[in-house]
Amino acid sequence: MSTGKPTIVILEEAMREGMQIESADIPASEKVRLLDALSRTGLKKIHVGSFVSPKWTPQMAEVEAVIDGFTPAPGVEYTAIVLNPRGAERRAEYAHKLTMPDPTLGRTKIHLCDVFVRRNINRSQQDEIAAVERTVRAAA
Structure with missing residues (x-):
């Protein structure tokens, strides 16, 4: 409670x-x-x-x-x-x-700064957002 x-x-x-x-x-x-x-x-x-x-x-x-x-x-x-x-x-x-x-919890991460997403995973922020959208569609 x-x-x-x-x-x-x-x-x-x-x-x-x-x-x-x-x-x-x-x-x-x-x-x-x-x-x-x-x-x-x-x-x-x-x-x-x-x-x-x-x-x-x-x-x-x-x-x-x-x-x-x-x-x-x-x-x-x-x-x-x-x-x-x-x-x-x-x-x-x-x-x-x-x-x-917990594998039953859906989680994702979107960087708030394009500079860091490029440094971390060599993608643009828009590419990262598109990947999340694909993941969600595939899971539905």
């Missing part, structure tokens, strides 16, 4: 959004150190990174090493973004450390 009070969920994005905008190469060990520190702050949801092509998002090249290296904190959900079937395969290998999305 709802109390009528709004619920606010804070999803920490520094490990994903914060890292991918950095031009300097940040060693996986430093990313692990930051993730472990974030885990001790009381946050309940943390994105650890993205399973994307390092060609387009170089800072995510070592996402597997970061996941292998960090120590999960009790009560914290850790997630990672995937944008294609290969990313989903890579993420599945880390089900023991990552909270996997």
